[in-house]
């Protein structure tokens with residue numbers, strides 16, 4: 001089976017939270033006030049008509065301003081979200097780090113969380129057992145592994161999450177914005193690990209505002225702006241265009 | 257729906273870990289904690305025994321404390337499992353937003369963790385049955401079947417309500433009231449035979465007893481437990497309920513389970529954006 005993933009005309013709409021009754025109490029009040037039906041349904045296209053094709057083994061960055069739909073795109077890739085329109089085709093097993101604290105439970109120990117997290121990713125217990133030492137060794141958290149997760153610093157939690165995510169043997173690895181909280185030494189270690197995984201032929205989708213890291217890892221980049229595709233191409237070119245547009249915006253602001 | 261069930265089955269280890277997580281968090285890992293789950297039914301037993309044999313002896317129903325426990329334990333399992341699973345989806349947003357997995361395991365694991373407790377409580381109930389000298393008959397072999405029917409119904413309701421709570425966050429508050437009413441409409445503290453067969457309600461002649469059995473699956477479930485563990489209030493020993501009664505109860509529970517799975521499956525895709 002060839003791995004990889006493709007988006008074809010994918011759009012994701014979120015309906016804005018305040019336009020709907022959130023509780024029965026709300027619902028009842030609205031029915032009394034007879035306004036339930038007249039509220040406008042405000043909606044927002046977080047991802048708008050996005051099409052691209054990532055082949056197996058490629059390393060692709062997604063860049064863009066805050067709120068441009070990067071995390072939403074990754075969630076569509078993992079099937080956590082389903083597209084409002086279009087189709088997402090994912091070929092292969094997906095593992096990923098979506099923002100911080102990848103599905104940990106604060107009351108459980110690091111050890112229990114490794115098992116919980118592994119099972120959430122669909123691993124069998126013996127698979128986790130086999131990888132356990134490797135996971136702990138990579139995270140360098142041997143001394144804290146039986147401590148409850150709520151006593152971890154955010155960097156420590158990230159270390160554990162990253163170590164689990166890269167040990168899953170996925171075909172596609174999604175990394176969203178997580179390296180930022182690691183200390184420099186660990187960041188370097190992570191980037192090395194990602195390089196290593198790249199060599200194994202794993203497809204990687206990398207989201208980061210650290211453009212140097214993006215430059216060093218990826219051959220290709222996709223630039224999103226307010227949910228739309230601005231550019232898709234060779235990493236250096238896309239980053240240059242993105243940075244140029246950001247500077248332009250900055251100048252506009254200064255003129256105003 | 258079959259693909260959903262298959263996917264849940266593929267994640268059965270996750271289910272196991274989540275059940276263990278629930279139990280661990282409740283008992284904080286201790287062995288004593290595990291025994292802790294016996295304390296609650298034991299206290300109940302003590303209270304009922306004292307209240308109903310010493311303070312207000314109920315003479316119309318023989319061995320009333322056993323009679324009550326046969327209804328209270330199943331009801332308590334149902335109501336605590338439902339109450340805690342209502343929040344099982346909406347409180348696990350941190351998981352749902354980060355990893356893809358079949359979300360059915362969330363209410364399912366909550367119910368199962370409570371089911372483990374329920375099973376342990378039977379130790380107390382059987383102790384009580386021995387102490388009171390209620391004869392144990394072969395009918396008790398039907399217990400696993402009744403428990404399975406009970407479990408199916410509880411899971412069905414939990415799937416429905418946990419879905420509802422994602423969209424309407426006060427489902428729990430409303431259910432608290434409804435469960436109270438439901439409790440009184442279930443023959444936990446009174447024998448079904450106490451209800452009149454027919455009664456005039458709002459000018460209509462209604463078959464009250466039949467209606468209650470039909471509209472309230474918990475009534476049939478409690479009646480089944482009682483029939484195989486306690487017998488009847490007029491003193492017949494424990495016996496297997498009529499097969500068509502058991503079949504009807506089983507089909508009702510299966511229907512609720514199927515409906516719950518269907519509703520959950522239909523709205524599941526929106527959970528990650530709503531929680």
Ligand SMILES: Nc1ncnc2c1ncn2[C@@H]1O[C@H](COP(=O)(O)OP(=O)(O)OP(=O)(O)O)[C@@H](O)[C@H]1O
Nearest residue numbers: 014046065066067068069070071072073528529530
């Ligand atoms: N569950 C949700 N309900 C409503 N709106 C949402 C939801 N999730 C995301 N959005 C909206 O979708 C848009 C895109 O968000 P997204 O998280 O994809 O941005 P991003 O590119 O990852 O930004 P950042 O660089 O800050 O991480 C934002 O405007 C956000 O408000």
Ligand SMILES: [Mg+2]
Nearest residue numbers: 070071072177
């Ligand atoms: Mg983001």
